[in-house]
Amino acid sequence: MAKSATKSVALAPGMEGFVSDWSSDQRVFKNVPWGKAMMWLFLLSDTFIFSCFLLSYMSVRSSTLEPWPNASKVFALHIGGQDVPLILIAIMTFVLISSSGTMAMAVNFGYRRNRKVTTYLILATALFGAMFVGMQAFEWTKLISEGVRPWGNPWGAPQFGSTFFMITGFHGFHVSIGVIFLLIVARKVWRGDYDTGRRGYFTTMKGNYEIVETMGLYWHFVDLVWVFIFAFFYLW
Amino acid sequence: MADATHDDVGYVPPAEIEEQDLYHAKSWITKYVFCQDAKVIAIQYSITAIAIGLVGLVLSWLMRLQLGFPEAFSFIEPDDYYQFITVHGMIMVIYLLTALFLGGFGNYLIPLMVGARDMVFPFVNMISYWVYLLAVVVLCASFFVPGGPTGAGWTLYPPQAILSGTPGSDGGIILMLVSLALFIVGFTMGGLNYVVTVFQARTRGLSLMRLPLTIWGILTATVLALLAFPALFVGAVMMLLDRILGTSFFMPSIVELGEHLSYGGGSPILFQHLFWFFGHPEVYIVALPAFGIVSDLISVHARRNIFGYRMMVWAIVIIGALSFVVWAHHMYVSGMNPYFGFFFATTTLIIAVPTALKVYNWTLTLWRGDIHLTTPMLFAIGFIVTFVNGGITGLFLGNVAIDVPLSDTMFVVAHFHMVMGVAPALVIFGAIYHWYPKITGRLLDETLGKFHFWVTFLGAYLIYFPMHYLGFVGVPRRYFELGDTQIFDQSVGDLNAFISIVTFIVGFAQLVFFFNLYRSYSKGKEAGPNPWRACSLEWQTAETPPGHGNFGKELPLVYRWPYDFNVPGAKEDFIPQNMSQSEAFPKRKAAAKTSRSRAAKK
Ligand code: HEM
Ligand SMILES: [Cu+2]
Numbered sequence A: 001m002a003k004s005a006t007k008s009v010a011l012a013p014g015m016e017g018f019v020s021d022w023s024s025d026q027r028v029f030k031n032v033p034w035g036k037a038m039m040w041l042f043l044l045s046d047t048f049i050f051s052c053f054l055l056s057y058m059s060v061r062s063s064t065l066e067p068w069p070n071a072s073k074v075f076a077l078h079i080g081g082q083d084v085p086l087i088l089i090a091i092m093t094f095v096l097i098s099s100s101g102t103m104a105m106a107v108n109f110g111y112r113r114n115r116k117v118t119t120y121l122i123l124a125t126a127l128f129g130a131m132f133v134g135m136q137a138f139e140w141t142k143l144i145s146e147g148v149r150p151w152g153n154p155w156g157a158p159q160f161g162s163t164f165f166m167i168t169g170f171h172g173f174h175v176s177i178g179v180i181f182l183l184i185v186a187r188k189v190w191r192g193d194y195d196t197g198r199r200g201y202f203t204t205m206k207g208n209y210e211i212v213e214t215m216g217l218y219w220h221f222v223d224l225v226w227v228f229i230f231a232f233f234y235l236w
Numbered sequence B: 001m002a003d004a005t006h007d008d009v010g011y012v013p014p015a016e017i018e019e020q021d022l023y024h025a026k027s028w029i030t031k032y033v034f035c036q037d038a039k040v041i042a043i044q045y046s047i048t049a050i051a052i053g054l055v056g057l058v059l060s061w062l063m064r065l066q067l068g069f070p071e072a073f074s075f076i077e078p079d080d081y082y083q084f085i086t087v088h089g090m091i092m093v094i095y096l097l098t099a100l101f102l103g104g105f106g107n108y109l110i111p112l113m114v115g116a117r118d119m120v121f122p123f124v125n126m127i128s129y130w131v132y133l134l135a136v137v138v139l140c141a142s143f144f145v146p147g148g149p150t151g152a153g154w155t156l157y158p159p160q161a162i163l164s165g166t167p168g169s170d171g172g173i174i175l176m177l178v179s180l181a182l183f184i185v186g187f188t189m190g191g192l193n194y195v196v197t198v199f200q201a202r203t204r205g206l207s208l209m210r211l212p213l214t215i216w217g218i219l220t221a222t223v224l225a226l227l228a229f230p231a232l233f234v235g236a237v238m239m240l241l242d243r244i245l246g247t248s249f250f251m252p253s254i255v256e257l258g259e260h261l262s263y264g265g266g267s268p269i270l271f272q273h274l275f276w277f278f279g280h281p282e283v284y285i286v287a288l289p290a291f292g293i294v295s296d297l298i299s300v301h302a303r304r305n306i307f308g309y310r311m312m313v314w315a316i317v318i319i320g321a322l323s324f325v326v327w328a329h330h331m332y333v334s335g336m337n338p339y340f341g342f343f344f345a346t347t348t349l350i351i352a353v354p355t356a357l358k359v360y361n362w363t364l365t366l367w368r369g370d371i372h373l374t375t376p377m378l379f380a381i382g383f384i385v386t387f388v389n390g391g392i393t394g395l396f397l398g399n400v401a402i403d404v405p406l407s408d409t410m411f412v413v414a415h416f417h418m419v420m421g422v423a424p425a426l427v428i429f430g431a432i433y434h435w436y437p438k439i440t441g442r443l444l445d446e447t448l449g450k451f452h453f454w455v456t457f458l459g460a461y462l463i464y465f466p467m468h469y470l471g472f473v474g475v476p477r478r479y480f481e482l483g484d485t486q487i488f489d490q491s492v493g494d495l496n497a498f499i500s501i502v503t504f505i506v507g508f509a510q511l512v513f514f515f516n517l518y519r520s521y522s523k524g525k526e527a528g529p530n531p532w533r534a535c536s537l538e539w540q541t542a543e544t545p546p547g548h549g550n551f552g553k554e555l556p557l558v559y560r561w562p563y564d565f566n567v568p569g570a571k572e573d574f575i576p577q578n579m580s581q582s583e584a585f586p587k588r589k590a591a592a593k594t595s596r597s598r599a600a601k602k
Helices: A014-022 A034-063 A087-111 A115-145 A159-191 A210-235 B002-009 B028-033 B038-068 B078-113 B122-141 B172-200 B213-244 B268-301 B309-325 B338-366 B375-398 B400-406 B410-440 B446-472 B490-523 B586-601
Strands: A076-079 A082-085
Touching: A034 A159, A034 A210, A034 B172, A034 B213, A034 B268, A076 A087, A087 A115, A087 A210, A115 A159, A115 A210, A159 A210, A159 B213, B038 B078, B038 B122, B038 B490, B078 B122, B078 B172, B078 B213, B078 B268, B078 B410, B122 B172, B172 B213, B213 B268, B213 B309, B268 B309, B268 B338, B268 B375, B268 B410, B309 B338, B338 B375, B338 B400, B375 B400, B375 B410, B375 B446, B410 B446, B410 B490, B446 B490
Parallel strands: none
Antiparallel strands: A076 A082
16 A cells, blocks of 8 residues: 655644744645645635636726626526526536535545545546536526627626626636546546556656545635635626 | 753754655656756756847847937837837846746755755646746747737736737737736746745755745745736736727727727726736845845855844745735826825835845845955845845835836836846846856856956946936936937936947946856866855755756755854864764864763763
């Protein structure tokens, strides 16, 4: 069985532990593998990207001279002869949140070295992700067919379409990348790379179930970002 | 008693990190081209950055030709001039200085100074360079598209950046924005590596407070870059959409040549906020590595420990944090809410405190030091002088009431060239003179080096000092020519001609430096492993230049900070970081033994 890439160190609790970690040698974040540290840092940087996008959205929404289209009308689906506001978004959000659940379970089963269940859970996560992207594509198509364009729309401020397509597009891009990497990780788990410590392509470190967790960090992040997009776009 | 405290310095904790398994290059291509070794990547970064920097230098000559001798060079049209300005500014700030400090020095020095075999993810690190190269190629390509590169100024302010009256509004601006986005992507891959390597891959015994200040500077600058570039990235994406798809993020309702454009409702000030949220930290992305490197150069060449090491570290960190809350001092005249000006002027002036602290500490390190006026030391001292100079004019510009009349004059140009053009360039030169022996195994020629220093240093003052004056009398920045403007005296023109001539002399003097680099590579004096008798780890490698994996079979163990110069009782005037207490003080150990045996006898 492959051992963990890093040796684990006993940790002091609380503030004292914080100080002693930062003043120790070798590693600031004890027992945190390199890949995971790097993912956290990347997510911090990515947070700044999404924050800039969302702040820009708020800024143009208040600077534009025309009225902002009414979200509950625009994002409504016509079902059974009446408009149901936000129904699609509710389903999309539900799917994405569920995918976070399966991801968290995958991490758990990964550490228990249950290859089969881990693989299935990761695949389920990827499937939920793909469903989300599919529904987003559906929403885009619907809006485009109603005449929404990045440079204008029938109901008001042109910035509505531009921010909508830009931000959901950028988020959808994150989800799609995530799905691809989930599939790659699923394959590796299935093949047992993380049990044999097979070396990855990007890294010189031995493969390890910590990678499932690292992947999970990314996935939960994308999920969390969606909550903000949801709140600022659909509920405001 | 003294021995007891020294003894616990000697304890080295057990290893927590498994040895890194490196990729061993098998062919020439994987060894020198698609190489995963941070040292090779560093050289690749440096050569690319310096090459594109030379393009920036030539562009500045073309501008100076026009400014010094208006109407004498008919091949420079007003449009060309704006393109030169823009590409010059962009190249110098981003593609030269950022890439050279972080991609170049960062890659070379981080693994060596923290005692690691390589960056934590060498493959990602390699990709980082290739994406950077691609960004540079895209930037250069903009010279060859119809309409040429963008002439919007390096700040790329909308709406003019994408209106058809601005040169390069066809393809130029698009390529510029794409190139910036690529640069950011490439940098992020490298930057993540640098930070994680410093945080998580240090050698045994090396705590953060034993890192050389160079590493602290590069580390903090990288963190700043990872948090500041996102704003530029977002700004670039949105402007691309404005330009290509006709969205109106930054574009207000506008009439151009009598025609009402289809834009409307966007916010140009929003771009300025995004740009300067990146732009101001960018100043420190360039300055902090320079601060760090200078601290090390001064300490080594004055044979004294750096004064107030902890203060220096905290100053770097605090400057880095504060640099995120000062950005709108670039926007006093933009029409934003005047209360903002009050807030941002205050924060700007607060940054002066940790900065001044650093200058005092450098001076105090030199105070009564055993100063060796080697070339690196000259450049380091030159930096301090220049930086103080530029910092003081910064205090002027940080105050709203003084900035409003000075804004967009040559005074601003003089200020930022002093503080982020000349000062970091001097550090880069100093650092190259200092580390060249490690990289190649040979010293650079000192005589040529000193000549290079004096011409560059004095020349920079001759160029930029008069510019402050030009700014005071009101000569505007980004003007193609002053024409028949009556308000300017004849002397303004003469001064401009003078500056231009000096520019050419200084520029050509750099050839001496390149000649020195070239000749010393084969003919320079053999340096040996540690020519400056420095303490930090990069000088303690088994081979010079360091081989693949940096440290031979065993990673070094660190027992002390990197500034143990002239310690009383030590057998030499410096103690390398990886030398244990008993090796460094053989006599003391013997003395301790005899006193112990004497005590035993009693
Ligand atoms: C080689 C020596 C250099 C010379 C002779 C030079 C000269 C100039 C000149 C004449 C301008 C245009 C001023 C105007 O009319 O507004 C300019 C602009 C600028 N330079 Fe330099 N420069 C040099 C090096 C650098 C370096 C090392 C940097 C790096 C920070 C730099 C950054 C800039 C920037 C940011 C601008 C503003 C561009 C703009 O207005 O859009 N320069 N330089
Ligand atoms: Cu600033």
